[in-house]
Structures are given as C-alpha cells and as structure tokens.
Amino acid sequence: MSTAPDFRPTWAEIDLAAFARNVDAIVARLPLGSRLIAVLKANAYGHGAVELAKQCRAEKVAMIATALLEESLELRNAGIDLPLLLLGPLTESQISIALDHRITLGVVGPEELESACRVARDRDISIHLKLDSGMGRMGVTESELKRVVEMIQSTPRLRIDAVYTHFANASNPSDPLTDQQIAKFRQMSAKIPAPLYHLANSAATMRGIVEPGDFVRVGLSLLGAEPLDVAPALSRHEPPGEAALRFEPILRWRTEIVRLKELPAGHAVGYGATFRTKRPSRIATLPVGYADGYDRLLSNNGEVLVRGRRAPVVGRVSMDLVTIDVTDIPDARFGDEVTLLGNEITVEELAKRTGTISHEVFCRISRRVPQRPSHSWRYGRYATTGDASLRSA
Numbered sequence: 001m002s003t004a005p006d007f008r009p010t011w012a013e014i015d016l017a018a019f020a021r022n023v024d025a026i027v028a029r030l031p032l033g034s035r036l037i038a039v040l041k042a043n044a045y046g047h048g049a050v051e052l053a054k055q056c057r058a059e060k061v062a063m064i065a066t067a068l069l070e071e072s073l074e075l076r077n078a079g080i081d082l083p084l085l086l087l088g089p090l091t092e093s094q095i096s097i098a099l100d101h102r103i104t105l106g107v108v109g110p111e112e113l114e115s116a117c118r119v120a121r122d123r124d125i126s127i128h129l130k131l132d133s134g135m136g137r138m139g140v141t142e143s144e145l146k147r148v149v150e151m152i153q154s155t156p157r158l159r160i161d162a163v164y165t166h167f168a169n170a171s172n173p174s175d176p177l178t179d180q181q182i183a184k185f186r187q188m189s190a191k192i193p194a195p196l197y198h199l200a201n202s203a204a205t206m207r208g209i210v211e212p213g214d215f216v217r218v219g220l221s222l223l224g225a226e227p228l229d230v231a232p233a234l235s236r237h238e239p240p241g242e243a244a245l246r247f248e249p250i251l252r253w254r255t256e257i258v259r260l261k262e263l264p265a266g267h268a269v270g271y272g273a274t275f276r277t278k279r280p281s282r283i284a285t286l287p288v289g290y291a292d293g294y295d296r297l298l299s300n301n302g303e304v305l306v307r308g309r310r311a312p313v314v315g316r317v318s319m320d321l322v323t324i325d326v327t328d329i330p331d332a333r334f335g336d337e338v339t340l341l342g343n344e345i346t347v348e349e350l351a352k353r354t355g356t357i358s359h360e361v362f363c364r365i366s367r368r369v370p371q372r373p374s375h376s377w378r379y380g381r382y383a384t385t386g387d388a389s390l391r392s393a
C-alpha cells in the first residue's frame with residue numbers, strides 16, 4: 001500500500017472496508033442534493049491516499065480534494081478517474097499542468113485568479129472560487145470582491161463551477177463565528193453566480209450545518225476520528241467525554257517487542273537518563289521512533305497496549321526506538337505485538353498528550369511506516385504473536 005518495503009515489524013493497518021462504511025455513513029447524513037468531496041490531502045493524513053481513493057465510488061463521492069498538485073497527480077497516475085479538486089494555491093505553470101490532467105482548481109484569491117484568467121485566454125477553465133468568510137487565511141475578501149467579479153466577467157473561457165469557504169472554528173459548537181461565517185458567505189457569494197456551494201468540513205458536517213444541495217469537504221471523519229473539541233478519556237477508567245460524533249477508526253499502528261530486559265532498581269533508561277527504574281523492572285524496546293512520527297513529546301508520557309493492557313512509555317522517545325515498562329504485564333514476551341495507536345489508544349488521546357490535534361498526529365506517521373490491509377494479522381507471523389485481545393477486534 002505504500003512505497004516502503006513490507007518487512008518491518010512496525011506497520012500501520014488500514015481497514016479499507018471501515019473507510020467505505022465511513023463514506024456511506026457520511027453520505028447518509030447529508031441533506032437532499034448534497035454530495036461528498038472526500039479530502040485526501042497529505043496522503044489522506046498519512047493513511048494512504050491512493051488506496052482510499054480506490055474505495056471511493058462515483059455514486060458516493062462527487063470529488064476528491066488534495067492540497068498539492070503532486071497529490072492530485074499521484075491519484076491520476078494511479079488511475080483514479082473521479083473529479084479532483086486541488087485546494088492549492090497554484091502558480092501559473094502549475095495551473096496548466098493541473099488542467100492537462102482534468103484537475104479542478106480551488107482558486108484561493110485574486111492573485112491566483114489572475115493567473116487562471118491568463119491561462120483562460122487560450123483554453124477553457126472551470127474553477128471553484130474560495131471566499132474568505134472570516135477565517136482570514138485563504139479566500140477572496142469582501143473588499144476584493146468587486147475586482148474579482150470584473151475579472152470573471154471579462155474572461156469568457158473561465159467558468160465558476162462552485163464558490164466555497166472554510167470554517168475557522170466549527171469544531172467548537174459554542175463559537176458564534178461559524179454562524180457569522182455562514183451569513184457572510186451567503187452575502188458575498190450572492191454576487192458571484194455559481195451552480196454550487198460548499199462550506200462544511202468534518203466538524204460542520206457532523207454537526208449537520210449543511211444546506212440542502214451544498215457539497216461538503218470531509219477529511220478527518222472519513223478516518224473515524226472525532227472532529228469536535230471533546231476531551232478524550234486518557235484511561236479506560238475515565239468516563240467517556242461528551243457525546244462523541246465519530247465513526248470507525250480505520251488505522252491501527254502496530255509494532256513488536258524486539259528487546260526485553262530485566263533492569264535493577266535505580267537504572268537509567270534512554271537519552272538524557274530522564275527515567276530511572278524505581279524497582280526491579282522489565283523494560284521492553286519497540287522498533288519505532290520519532291522518525292516514524294511517534295512524537296518525542298510522548299517521552300515518559302505515552303501509553304501503548306501489550307496483551308490488551310496499557311504499558312507506559314518510559315524514558316525519551318528516540319529516532320528509531322521507544323522503551324516501555326512491562327513490569328506489570330508479567331506475561332509480556334519478546335515478539336509480542338504492541339498497539340501504538342488503535343483500540344483504546346485513540347488518536348484523540350495521542351493528540352491530547354502531545355498538545356496537538358488529531359490531524360497532526362495522523363500526518364506525522366511517516367512514509368517509513370509500511371501500510372498493510374487490516375486483516376494481515378490473520379496470516380503468517382502476525383497470527384503467532386501478540387495481543388490476544390486484538391484478535392477478536
């Protein structure tokens with residue numbers, strides 16, 4: 001599934017069937033006439049964009065969106081034939097390449113629109129035009145609107161297929177900014193005739209803030225992560241947080257114990273000797289590190305699952321290695337499968353522990369981590385070792 005060779009005892013399992021179920025579940029939530037734009041930028045947040053795109057059928061998914069030209073081209077070159085939306089921004093030379101590959105531009109402002117209009121002297125272009133309804137990042141602002149309308153009117157070969165905007169804080173239902181953005185967008189977009197609008201990301205879509213007929217741009221929810229700002233439980237003993245609005249997680253990040261040793265009390269573990277054993281301890285080493293995207297902020301902070309039980313990360317996370325304390329899991333063995341992310345270790349937990357959001361936790365999982373279909377454990381070596389509780393999952 002990825003370019004990495006497949007012999008590492010550290011891997012990400014991607015459940016393609018669960019992804020397809022998540023697509024169905026999102027589509028089922030949409031109002032009449034609304035359709036899904038699947039956002040698979042940044043290699044589908046580290047999940048493997050090509051494999052996920054292959055699961056997207058035209059009846060369910062109207063378009064696939066990416067951020068970079070390279071990402072759209074990777075999908076086209078892999079034979080993905082669905083309409084592609086490139087959020088951009090793009091330079092003038094990139095625009096021509098995108099058009100050659102039937103990629104729709106998500107033009108983000110007057111500068112890019114100017115480039116698009118120049119290209120449209122020689123060929124037909126259809127674009128989605130982004131408005132800034134309040135986020136202050138990309139999009140045409142209110143003061144630029146008049147000039148933008150003039151540019152569109154004087155470029156007969158440029159067609160506006162859609163007008164769109166992006167919410168700054170839809171993950172927080174109590175922020176009035178989202179409603180203000182909707183009102184501002186309706187007011188601004190009335191000046192640009194277009195057959196289609198799209199505003200909602202995962203959070204807005206899961207909250208049902210979608211007008212009939214509007215498309216939605218959903219990334220995170222397709223991966224089964226929680227798009228709203230709800231506090232995750234950091235252990236199985238904590239009560240679950242507020243009403244969660246999430247589907248099935250589709251990624252499990254696994255590794256194996258590759259070293260298991262007994263250390264006496266008072267022994268240092270890892271760089272900087274930031275951990276010292278307080279008792280005679282069993283310390284296991286895992287072949288994964290921050291170069292794989294296992295965040296160094298999980299040093300003396302993260303937890304992993306061994307034989308269905310939580311084991312703490314002790315000492316610093318190294319580039320290629322992580323040490324965990326399995327003293328309280330006496331049946332832990334050399335070769336045991338270990339879950340870094342998946343089952344009760346949620347992406348929301350890792351995000352909370354590392355002071356970031358789920359999007360970033362996923363994006364950090366590097367291309368060095370090979371991806372396998374989720375049923376791999378049924379076969380070969382993975383059937384003989386590891387976490388019994390996961391077998392039935």
Ligand SMILES: *Cc1c(COP(=O)(O)O)cnc(C)c1O
Binds near residue numbers: 039041218220
């Ligand atoms: C990334 C992105 C999305 C998807 O956001 P999620 O929170 O993953 O649903 C939607 N729209 C734009 C413009 C984006 O950049």
